[in-house]
Amino acid sequence: MVPSVVLMNSTSMIHTQELTKQFTVGKRTVEAVRGLDLTVEAGELVALLGPNGAGKSTTLRMLTTLIAPTSGQAFVAGHDVTGDPREVRRRIGYIGQGNGAGHQQRGRDELVSHGRAYGMSRRDARERAAELVASLDLSEVADRKVSTLSGGQRRRLDVAMGLIHAPGLLFLDEPSTGLDPQNRANLQQHLVALRERYGTTVVLTTHYLDEADSLAERVVGIDHGRVVADDTPARLKANHAGDRVALVVDTPGDADRSAARIGAAHPDAQVDVHGNRVNVRVAGGTFLLPRLLRDLDSAGVTVRSAEVSRPTLDDVFLNLTGRSLREGRAGTESSPLGVTTVHDLEVSA
Ligand SMILES: Nc1ncnc2c1ncn2[C@@H]1O[C@H](COP(=O)(O)OP(=O)(O)OP(=O)(O)O)[C@@H](O)[C@H]1O
Ligand SMILES: [Mg+2]
Incomplete structure (x- = not known):
């Protein structure tokens, strides 16, 4: 057993080592999180990205002390989630993936109640609620009953609830699922603003x-309970996915000939043919295209159209796991966001 003092990294907000969670369902063991190593520094904004069932929520639920790890260790805000869950909870905010209830309280009262649940005095909770309402532009939301708010307004209030006790670290499980593009953009601006104002570390x-x-x-890309990628979006795309060059030629025969030539000249490229279309996945596609067109022209192939697209994170995921993130999205679009209160935390720890 590794002594915890070796693992402890006081400068990191989150530090996990071999974090593992297994669930037993009937006779079956579900390996939801399999030896996850993750370090997040103070002030970072980190997104955990992965398909349905990858283990994202289970990871957040362990880090927020809602469920106990099967094995491995996790330190959050300098405290061991297993040995010191109360200290962890005091320092974090958590906005879960679950369904918030339809509250009859006004937004502002809901914020104050939430602060009280975290042990704040009524006066402190009121002051903090007023500060959040002002700084997060929630005045329109604060005086209405929560049950009358739109999905987007509700989520902005949820974020304020997660911040009521001024945590240094905020976890959000799918904060924008089910929001329309405008509300998603609003929520994103809101998250960026709260980081600027409070320096909050955000993991979503x-x-x-x-x-x-x-x-x-x-x-941080997660698949089957493991970290498969961990970098800035720009570096992930540069290192793990090439540009896509899509060519349309006259006939399927021309497409086959083109693919053979391109494959021979660029052994690193992935080349697929679909009818009279040729798709090439290759690094530096924009620079390569003119040469490629000249070469096909000299081979007597007429290229009708050519398009280069930059890689997306989906391409990165596809390259790393063989699976597209887009495949796993069904069924998650409408799940509303809810706030897990401190009561939930106490009961299920
Ligand atoms: N309480 C539980 N009991 C049994 N299995 C569970 C439980 N919670 C999660 N699982 C399983 O663990 C795996 C990981 O689930 P998790 O909810 O962490 O995935 P996720 O990445 O959050 O997925 P989604 O994108 O759909 O929210 C899944 O196979 C899921 O069915
Ligand atoms: Mg989830």
Whole structure:
């Protein structure tokens, strides 16, 4: 057994080693998280990206002390999630993937109640609620009953609830699932603003590739309970996926001939033929295209159209795992976000 003092990294907000969670369902063992090593520094905004069932929520639930790891270790905000769960909870906010209840309280009262649940005095909770309402532009939301708010307004209130006790670390499980593009954009701006204002470390999960790409400084790809990628979106795309060059030629015969020539000249390229279309996955596609067109022209192939697209995080995932993230999205679009309160944390720890 590794002594915890060896693992302890006081400068890191999150540090896990071989974090593992197995569930037993009937006679079957589900390996939800399999030896996950993850370090997040203070002030980072990290997105956990992965298909349905990858283990994202289970990871967050262990890090927030909602469920105990089967094995391995995790330190969050300097405390051991297993040995010191209360200290962890005091320092974190958690906005879960589950369904929030339809509350009859006003937004502002809901915020105060939440602060009280975290042990704040009524006065402190009121002051903090007023500060959050002002700084996160929630005045329109604060005086309405929570049950009357739109999905987007509700989520912005959820984020404020996660911040009521001024945690240094905020976990959000799929904060934008089910929101329309405008509300997603609003929520993203909201998250960026709260980091700027409070320096909060943010760890969120998402199915939205563009969200991970544009919002997060760092993307941790998770598949089958393991980390399969961990870097900035730009570096992941540069290192793990090439550009896509799509050519349309006159006939399927021309396409086959083109593919053979391209494959011979560029052994690193992945070349597929679909009818009279040739798709090439290759590094530096924009630079390669003119040469490629000249070569096909000299071989007597007429290229009708040519398009180069930059790789997406989906291409990265596909390259690393053989699976597209887009395949696993069905069924998750409408699950609303809810806030897990401190009561839930206490009961299930
Ligand atoms: N309480 C549980 N009991 C049994 N199996 C569970 C439990 N919670 C999660 N699992 C299983 O663990 C695996 C990981 O689930 P998890 O919810 O962590 O995935 P996820 O990445 O959050 O997926 P999604 O994108 O759909 O939210 C899945 O196979 C899931 O069915
Ligand atoms: Mg989940």
